[in-house]
Amino acid sequence: MATKPKTSKKELLHLYREMLLIRRFEEKAGQLYGMGLIAGFCHLYIGQEAVVTGVNAAIKEGDQMITSYRDHGHMLALGMSASGVMAELTGRSGGYSRGKGGSMHMFSVEKSFYGGHGIVGAQVPIGAGLGLANKYLDNGKISTVFFGDGAANQGQVYEALNMAQLWKLPTLFIIENNQYAMGTSISRSTAQKDLYKRGLSFGVKGVQVDGMDVLAVRDATKKAAAHARSGKGPMILEMMTYRYRGHSMSDPAKYRTREEVSEMREEHDPIDMAKNRLLKEKWADLDALKAIDKDIKAIVAEAVEFAKTSPEPDPSELYTDVLLEVDA
Amino acid sequence: MAIDIQMPALSPTMEEGTLTKWLVKEGDAVKSGDMLAEIETDKATMEVEAIDEGVVGKILVAEGTQNVAVGTVILQLLEDGEGVEVLFAPKEISSETATTPPTPAPEPVASKPEPIPEPAAAPVQSAPVEIDVPAGTAMVETSVRDALRDAMAEEMRRDERVFIMGEEVAEYQGAYKVTRELLQEFGDKRVIDTPITEHGFAGIGVGAAMGGLRPIVEFMTWNFAMQAIDHIINSAAKTLYMSGGQMRCPIVFRGPNGAASRVGAQHSHDYSSWYANVPGLKVVAPYDAADAKGLLKSAIRDPNPVVFLEHEMMYGEIMDVPDLDDYLVPIGKALVRRVGSDVTITAHSRMVGRALEAADILAGEGISAEVIDLRTIRPLDSDTIIKSVKKTNRIVCAEEGWGQSGIGAEIVARVIDEAFDYLDAPPARVFQKDVPLPYAGNLEALSLPNAQDVVVAAKGVCYK
Ligand SMILES: Cc1ncc(C[n+]2csc(CCOP(=O)(O)OP(=O)(O)O)c2C)c(N)n1
Numbered sequence: 001m002a003t004k005p006k007t008s009k010k011e012l013l014h015l016y017r018e019m020l021l022i023r024r025f026e027e028k029a030g031q032l033y034g035m036g037l038i039a040g041f042c043h044l045y046i047g048q049e050a051v052v053t054g055v056n057a058a059i060k061e062g063d064q065m066i067t068s069y070r071d072h073g074h075m076l077a078l079g080m081s082a083s084g085v086m087a088e089l090t091g092r093s094g095g096y097s098r099g100k101g102g103s104m105h106m107f108s109v110e111k112s113f114y115g116g117h118g119i120v121g122a123q124v125p126i127g128a129g130l131g132l133a134n135k136y137l138d139n140g141k142i143s144t145v146f147f148g149d150g151a152a153n154q155g156q157v158y159e160a161l162n163m164a165q166l167w168k169l170p171t172l173f174i175i176e177n178n179q180y181a182m183g184t185s186i187s188r189s190t191a192q193k194d195l196y197k198r199g200l201s202f203g204v205k206g207v208q209v210d211g212m213d214v215l216a217v218r219d220a221t222k223k224a225a226a227h228a229r230s231g232k233g234p235m236i237l238e239m240m241t242y243r244y245r246g247h248s249m250s251d252p253a254k255y256r257t258r259e260e261v262s263e264m265r266e267e268h269d270p271i272d273m274a275k276n277r278l279l280k281e282k283w284a285d286l287d288a289l290k291a292i293d294k295d296i297k298a299i300v301a302e303a304v305e306f307a308k309t310s311p312e313p314d315p316s317e318l319y320t321d322v323l324l325e326v327d328a
Numbered sequence: 329m330a331i332d333i334q335m336p337a338l339s340p341t342m343e344e345g346t347l348t349k350w351l352v353k354e355g356d357a358v359k360s361g362d363m364l365a366e367i368e369t370d371k372a373t374m375e376v377e378a379i380d381e382g383v384v385g386k387i388l389v390a391e392g393t394q395n396v397a398v399g400t401v402i403l404q405l406l407e408d409g410e411g412v413e414v415l416f417a418p419k420e421i422s423s424e425t426a427t428t429p430p431t432p433a434p435e436p437v438a439s440k441p442e443p444i445p446e447p448a449a450a451p452v453q454s455a456p457v458e459i460d461v462p463a464g465t466a467m468v469e470t471s472v473r474d475a476l477r478d479a480m481a482e483e484m485r486r487d488e489r490v491f492i493m494g495e496e497v498a499e500y501q502g503a504y505k506v507t508r509e510l511l512q513e514f515g516d517k518r519v520i521d522t523p524i525t526e527h528g529f530a531g532i533g534v535g536a537a538m539g540g541l542r543p544i545v546e547f548m549t550w551n552f553a554m555q556a557i558d559h560i561i562n563s564a565a566k567t568l569y570m571s572g573g574q575m576r577c578p579i580v581f582r583g584p585n586g587a588a589s590r591v592g593a594q595h596s597h598d599y600s601s602w603y604a605n606v607p608g609l610k611v612v613a614p615y616d617a618a619d620a621k622g623l624l625k626s627a628i629r630d631p632n633p634v635v636f637l638e639h640e641m642m643y644g645e646i647m648d649v650p651d652l653d654d655y656l657v658p659i660g661k662a663l664v665r666r667v668g669s670d671v672t673i674t675a676h677s678r679m680v681g682r683a684l685e686a687a688d689i690l691a692g693e694g695i696s697a698e699v700i701d702l703r704t705i706r707p708l709d710s711d712t713i714i715k716s717v718k719k720t721n722r723i724v725c726a727e728e729g730w731g732q733s734g735i736g737a738e739i740v741a742r743v744i745d746e747a748f749d750y751l752d753a754p755p756a757r758v759f760q761k762d763v764p765l766p767y768a769g770n771l772e773a774l775s776l777p778n779a780q781d782v783v784v785a786a787k788g789v790c791y792k
């Protein structure tokens with residue numbers, strides 16, 4: 001391996017904090033689900049924290065993000081409020097979609113978060129469309145579209161890649177390769193497992209990145225973002241990552257061994273990796289890290305409190321937001 | 329303070345489960361993410377993970393305990409530095425949560441919509457109807473899920489050309505366990521896991537049908553078939569006609585349709601009226617387990633493309649299925665599920681249960697309702713409906729999907745056409761509110777039609 005990626009005390013502490021917030025938030029969400037406060041589907045991001053955290057560290061404010069249903073981490077990374085996200089999970093009026101969207105469907109115009117999409121692969125052309133808008137408006141922004149290894153097989157991904165390259169759209173296609181699509185391992189779903197090569201026939205460059213290393217993610221994304229922003233067109237980043245939990249809450253987990261999961265969490269955990277570097281460089285001691293943990297637990301506890309006490313949406317909300325009124 | 333670890337709910341509909349195995353013992357140190365126990369529901373076996381760090385204090389529910397209610401404290405975790413002494417005497421487990429396994433229970437029902445009450449001896453002339461099987465046929469209690477599986481297995485045994493493909497149908501045993509054990513019996517040539525590529529595999533299914541096979545294409549839910557609708561309509565439905573009758577496309581597209589529980593707008597779509605609009609398709613939407621089996625077998629044998637709409641919330645319902653070697657229910661025939669004289673109620677799929685429930689309530693109020701289970705939506709069995717309306721002179725059409733251009737709208741148009749002079753009141757319709765399905769529990773409940781809505785509509789047409 002080459003030399004360790006450069007970072008600073010300030011930056012790494014920040015990234016550590018961000019990742020820990022996602023982890024603790026998701027653990028709590030899992031717990032609230034078990035208590036019946038969250039219903040339906042709930043896809044946790046635990047294990048994958050370094051991907052969105054590293055990407056977010058490499059893009060600029062105003063650059064757009066769009067992803068699948070596994071979206072809580074992306075929103076927290078973008079600085080959307082933990083309370084607003086948690087309250088959406090519990091279906092309350094204080095949630096980002098006022099309780100009408102749920103875990104899979106949240107948006108924030110302010111933070112340039114374009115959702116939360118439930119149909120596997122659908123966010124990919126939409127993300128390229130955001131790129132088209134950026135180019136059209138010449139606003140200097142790039143769009144980042146996140147999708148899974150399973151989604152990478154959907155036909156519309158290739159239609160989008162072709163047009164993105166043809167029109168040189170400023171879009172990053174970020175594949176979160178966590179090795180599984182529900183119960184299907186990547187080797188059972190695809191004839192060609194190097195997903196970063198998936199754009200080659202269109203001329204879309206791709207790189208494979210250690211998605212458990214937040215700094216590697218940051219560095220790869222920086223390069224790709226510069227490429228896209230300079231008018232050279234899209235790029236694919238294949239982030240090698242892993243989800244520790246089940247696909248959604250109900251998952252028989254028969255498709256992988258317990259050993260495989262514990263190997264990943266013991267040896268490759270993104271948060272542990274950042275923590276070890278912080279300790280090694282003496283940028284933090286255990287007490288300092290405990291203090292961060294305490295801080296974050298407090299943020300999450302506040303979010304839970306809000307998500308439990310925010311009222312259900314008013315019945316009149318049932319009929320709002322279907323169409324906008326148009327003046328005659 | 330000790331942390332109580334409760335029996336978690338691992339699916340929206342789980343109410344209880346079996347604690348199959350403890351993976352830790354008292355005194356073990358655990359950290360967040362460690363597996364604590366294995367639990368089982370009818371859908372799956374799953375692991376309970378630790379969320380906090382600590383030491384396993386007291387295990388309160390023994391391994392092997394069945395019917396542990398969600399929320400029961402199963403273990404107490406001690407935080408840093410705590411000793412076992414902080415634990416109070418283990419709480420008694422309430423009597424509802426049996427500690428000894430009862431006699432082999434039937435497969436627990438995971439998805440439990442409102443129970444459909446046994447129609448009691450009705451105070452007015454309105455009676456449940458028996459299905460049409462040889463006298464003396466035994467009935468076997470079967471879940472809708474297993475009835476569907478049995479139908480596929482029987483047809484696969486009968487005809488080598490029948491195979492099934494879809495996402496997670498093989499190794500995972502089906503996302504909703506409808507294809508359970510098919511891989512084991514028929515092997516991976518005939519039970520095929522696909523990538524998440526609906527448009528592609530629907531097209532491959534159509535090609536395979538044209539090439540002489542009898543594919544069953546499972547969509548994990550019909551919501552995802554929107555990716556594939558072009559092949560269902562343009563490639564499957566129109567081929568016979570476009571080829572002047574030469575080219576056949578015998579294929580079944582199946583999967584759960586409509587609203588499940590709290591899964592939001594993109595996962596709760598009822599497509600009944602969409603496919604009902606298309607000539608060249610047959611569209612089937614069974615309600616009970618017997619029909620699920622008999623109609624699916626007919627669909628697989630049908631030489632035409634069939635869209636087979638199931639309901640996730642019905643999969644766990646256990647109902648009678650006739651114990652016959654080859655139980656077929658004809659496509660295109662509605663079933664009068666309850667005979668009545670004052671008002672006709674039509675419904676399909678899960679809504680039939682609500683209509684029957686409504687008929688019960690109405691009976692108590694002196695209104696005799698006739699309930700027609702449409703079973704097939706295309707071709708629609710107008711005769712049965714018209715005959716009923718000529719008798720009752722009133723009709724309520726109930727469905728779970730949206731109203732505009734819906735199944736009810738079509739039925740009302742036919743009734744106006746063919747039985748206008750028999751009507752004593754304008755026909756009424758019951759359907760989902762005209763908005764995308766919201767996630768919030770209270771709004772979701774307001775959106776979907778229930779038995780009470782049917783009762784109100786029925787009373788309306790009876791001017792009561
Ligand atoms: C079009 C479509 N097909 C199927 C599904 C059901 N489904 C939801 S998530 C999923 C697996 C996706 O896996 P992957 O893309 O790897 O993302 P991950 O869940 O691992 O983040 C499937 C099959 C869906 N939501 N949409």
Ligand SMILES: [Mg+2]
Nearest residue numbers: 148149180181
């Ligand atoms: Mg994946």
